[in-house]
Amino acid sequence: MDPTSDTLAVSFEINGRAVTVHVEPRRLLSDVIRHDLRLTGTHVACEHGVCGSCTVLLDGAPVRSCLLFAVQVDGCKVDTVESLATPTPEGGLKLHHLQQAFHLEHGLQCGYCTPGLLMTLLPWLEQNPSPTEADIRQAISGNLCRCTGYHNIVKAVQRAIALSAEEG
Amino acid sequence: MSRLIGQRLPRREDARLLTGRALFTDDVDLPGMLHAAFLRSPVGHARVKRLDLSRARARNGVVAVYGADDLGALWGPGPLLVPPPPIEDIYFVQRTIVPLAKDKVRHMGEPVAMVIATSRYVAEDALEDIVLELEPLPAVLDLEAALERDAARVHEDLPNNLASHVVQTKGDYEAALAEAPVVLKRRFRYDRGVAAALENRGVVAEWDAKGGVMRIWDTTQAPIPIRNGVAGMLGLSESQVQVVAPFIGGGFGPKMMMFYPEEILVPWASRQLGRPVKWIEDRRENFGATTQERLQIHDSEIALTKDGVILGVKDVFLHDSGAYNSYGLTIPINSQCTLLGQYNIPNYYSEFKVVFTNRVLVTPYRGAGRQHGVFVIERLLDFAARELGIDRAEIRRRNLIRPEHYPYDNELIYQDFAPLVYDSGDVEPVLDKALDMIGYDDFIRNEQPAARAEGRHLGLGLVCYTEGTGIGPYEGARVRVESTGRVSVATGVGTQGQGHYTSLAQVVAEPLGLSLQDVDITTGDTTRFHWGTGTFASRGAVVAGNACYAAAQQVRQKVVALAAKLLRCLEEDVEVSGGRAFIHNHPDKGYMLSELAALANPLRGAVEPGTEPGLEATAYFGPPRGATANGIHAAIVEVDPETLQVQTRKYVVVHDCGTVLNPLLLEGQVHGGVAQGLGNAWYEELDFDEQGRILNNNLHDFMLPTAQDIPPIDVGHEETRSPLNPLGVKGAGEAGAIPGAAVFVQAVEDALGIDGLELRDVPLSPAKLLHILSEHTGG
Numbered sequence: 001m002d003p004t005s006d007t008l009a010v011s012f013e014i015n016g017r018a019v020t021v022h023v024e025p026r027r028l029l030s031d032v033i034r035h036d037l038r039l040t041g042t043h044v045a046c047e048h049g050v051c052g053s054c055t056v057l058l059d060g061a062p063v064r065s066c067l068l069f070a071v072q073v074d075g076c077k078v079d080t081v082e083s084l085a086t087p088t089p090e091g092g093l094k095l096h097h098l099q100q101a102f103h104l105e106h107g108l109q110c111g112y113c114t115p116g117l118l119m120t121l122l123p124w125l126e127q128n129p130s131p132t133e134a135d136i137r138q139a140i141s142g143n144l145c146r147c148t149g150y151h152n153i154v155k156a157v158q159r160a161i162a163l164s165a166e167e168g
Numbered sequence: 169m170s171r172l173i174g175q176r177l178p179r180r181e182d183a184r185l186l187t188g189r190a191l192f193t194d195d196v197d198l199p200g201m202l203h204a205a206f207l208r209s210p211v212g213h214a215r216v217k218r219l220d221l222s223r224a225r226a227r228n229g230v231v232a233v234y235g236a237d238d239l240g241a242l243w244g245p246g247p248l249l250v251p252p253p254p255i256e257d258i259y260f261v262q263r264t265i266v267p268l269a270k271d272k273v274r275h276m277g278e279p280v281a282m283v284i285a286t287s288r289y290v291a292e293d294a295l296e297d298i299v300l301e302l303e304p305l306p307a308v309l310d311l312e313a314a315l316e317r318d319a320a321r322v323h324e325d326l327p328n329n330l331a332s333h334v335v336q337t338k339g340d341y342e343a344a345l346a347e348a349p350v351v352l353k354r355r356f357r358y359d360r361g362v363a364a365a366l367e368n369r370g371v372v373a374e375w376d377a378k379g380g381v382m383r384i385w386d387t388t389q390a391p392i393p394i395r396n397g398v399a400g401m402l403g404l405s406e407s408q409v410q411v412v413a414p415f416i417g418g419g420f421g422p423k424m425m426m427f428y429p430e431e432i433l434v435p436w437a438s439r440q441l442g443r444p445v446k447w448i449e450d451r452r453e454n455f456g457a458t459t460q461e462r463l464q465i466h467d468s469e470i471a472l473t474k475d476g477v478i479l480g481v482k483d484v485f486l487h488d489s490g491a492y493n494s495y496g497l498t499i500p501i502n503s504q505c506t507l508l509g510q511y512n513i514p515n516y517y518s519e520f521k522v523v524f525t526n527r528v529l530v531t532p533y534r535g536a537g538r539q540h541g542v543f544v545i546e547r548l549l550d551f552a553a554r555e556l557g558i559d560r561a562e563i564r565r566r567n568l569i570r571p572e573h574y575p576y577d578n579e580l581i582y583q584d585f586a587p588l589v590y591d592s593g594d595v596e597p598v599l600d601k602a603l604d605m606i607g608y609d610d611f612i613r614n615e616q617p618a619a620r621a622e623g624r625h626l627g628l629g630l631v632c633y634t635e636g637t638g639i640g641p642y643e644g645a646r647v648r649v650e651s652t653g654r655v656s657v658a659t660g661v662g663t664q665g666q667g668h669y670t671s672l673a674q675v676v677a678e679p680l681g682l683s684l685q686d687v688d689i690t691t692g693d694t695t696r697f698h699w700g701t702g703t704f705a706s707r708g709a710v711v712a713g714n715a716c717y718a719a720a721q722q723v724r725q726k727v728v729a730l731a732a733k734l735l736r737c738l739e740e741d742v743e744v745s746g747g748r749a750f751i752h753n754h755p756d757k758g759y760m761l762s763e764l765a766a767l768a769n770p771l772r773g774a775v776e777p778g779t780e781p782g783l784e785a786t787a788y789f790g791p792p793r794g795a796t797a798n799g800i801h802a803a804i805v806e807v808d809p810e811t812l813q814v815q816t817r818k819y820v821v822v823h824d825c826g827t828v829l830n831p832l833l834l835e836g837q838v839h840g841g842v843a844q845g846l847g848n849a850w851y852e853e854l855d856f857d858e859q860g861r862i863l864n865n866n867l868h869d870f871m872l873p874t875a876q877d878i879p880p881i882d883v884g885h886e887e888t889r890s891p892l893n894p895l896g897v898k899g900a901g902e903a904g905a906i907p908g909a910a911v912f913v914q915a916v917e918d919a920l921g922i923d924g925l926e927l928r929d930v931p932l933s934p935a936k937l938l939h940i941l942s943e944h945t946g947g
Contacts, residue, residue, distance in 0.1 A: 085187045095183065106835075108185055136875075137875040140875045147665050154880075
């Protein structure tokens, strides 16, 4: 296939911004997010939907962006890890309480799997505001982490719930 | 001086990682960048009959395609990373990897051709256009059969598949054996899989022809040696090559290997084509293109008194090298040395043979062969305890090296070529703490029998381990007070999640009286610091940490001297704290560090002879030998007698790695290691077919433990400072992973409680366990 022709226009919303990309039908959503839109916080690790690193939200639900073609998200809303923190007037970023909890509990080491975990947990915590430890372990069992042994990730989720309660 | 060393501080690098703003190698995007893909051998062993690249070259979007014959002078065997240690009568033949296979492929995944195209998609399309005709050869896979006279040869110019033969001894084992009332002899098979860092490997290279500079981003644990090697192989001077190891998505050892073919081919192609080139390994590729650890077969013998006191150990083992041996003997030497543990073993005979096979090259993966040694000695002690009717904890206690016997000389040569002398330790308090934390007595007396009465099979494991850490040769660091008053630190080691931006900042901030936020750390960028070796062998905190500490103290001395001169006071009266240097008890009489930095770099006047401008110092630290950490792991598991599924219920690690710089980060290292140890014991096994093909080369079929498989992990600390470095630290990066399989199988055996059952092979799985149990009951 000629790489310059036979592309399709795909329009969708990413992190609240409307975009249109022209892509081959075979182009993966993860490649569009990372390399065309330069949102490199979404990471690719297993490349077939097992590890959860590339998880983004599609119309609010967690999906594996390595298993989707970009053309499938036409007209949809996509949110990536870059949408979590909020810009401050000083030009910095205020971490979302879930991110803050991962920081406080040392829930990340190399940080490669972390964006996928955050995007998996974000909608899950909204639907499961008071989970048990077993619930948490099940919720993240589709996200592989090779550094932390999961111990501090579980603690981070518990901390996030506490921080959320404090924030009201 | 406010204490920062030893504090439980969260990491400074987190915000960038949590918000998706940290730079990883695949995030590098350069104008005009091309993309590489590799055609790799689909089988373990075959002769290359024909390689036709013409159709691939003709494909639209393809810029270049290279086979071995197109590489010119670049083609040839790569470097030997670690030469054989100075051990008497050592046998070692060197067969290092080549950039692209020429006449023969020797393992699945060995690269045969490189395509460069305008996109990765097109480059992979072009791989399909390449015609590669292979004549299959018998794959050398079985370690014992590989050494038989009529075996196929991995390297046909060699007389056989023997890569190395090493004997090391201490005392006189045969004499000890002759006197020994109790002798046990067993065979063990210890296999490991891939490290499976979540980030695959990758290289981006940009040849700047106008500047005469090669810029490289590489997922390496050792950016400085990569720079030096690329310079040599491309005929450039070292100052013409810049290597950045940005954020790395997990290292665990295989990213320490050098040179991988891609690490030299991608920069070479960029120079050939005058355009930036990127190669990012994909996951399936990773199973054949990135190094692994694998099988050792041990025939082991232990001689004891009737009281369970060790008189001697004999261990003869085979080690799978894979198709080449570019990394040298680090892994089998580690196995050989670590087997001795923290036990007083007066007589030791250890012999190993390294075997070339048609599998991917074996290089260190977290633990780096230490696992194998720990497994053998701990299992031998388990079986001895059972035979002699001695409690598991007690037989270990009776054999521990006494604290007064450190430094303890094992009379062997270690992987760093230095004598294996343990610098310090006191294991009995570590053992007692672990017994207490796991609830040993209560488990044996109450919990286990009560559960058994309900039909539940609980078991406990308890093992000791040694971790040789912090080896040389050296690392360095440059510390500078900037004109802003902030302090910048540059060191050569790369970082793969250990938290160097925090732990090294603690080490620098404390002597300079600063808070953590005032210190900026750069790691893994050869333009910022260009002497050093890399992050491996649990040495970052020990070697780079002490270099940073030394440089910070030198800068402090410069601050004090300048302030004393300006304040007309004695140096000993100067206090450095809160970003200022001032006269003790007169905080108003002093200077900000920013002021001092400016005054140390004046625009007028002369720098006095014998002095240097600026508040800057570069220091190096090179330990005479490695610092040795130790610890105890204990675990409680439950085995379902119907399904043979095993759930680890509780896991305790008590360890002694000397001075703790940051317990939060240290515990994180231990947690992650434990998960890899349990993964090694129960989940992770490479499945090779008879042609040397890996059948489970993806993360669906090669199972890694999930959050539901790993229990909560309790970590306890004991601190015996190392006398080998000023901070008193020992490494800890591999501590969690080393004894995992030994503790796991002991616990499973204990849970099953079947008379005479011995688990001597790792990894286990429910299917394997079923097989072992059927054989046991059948026999």
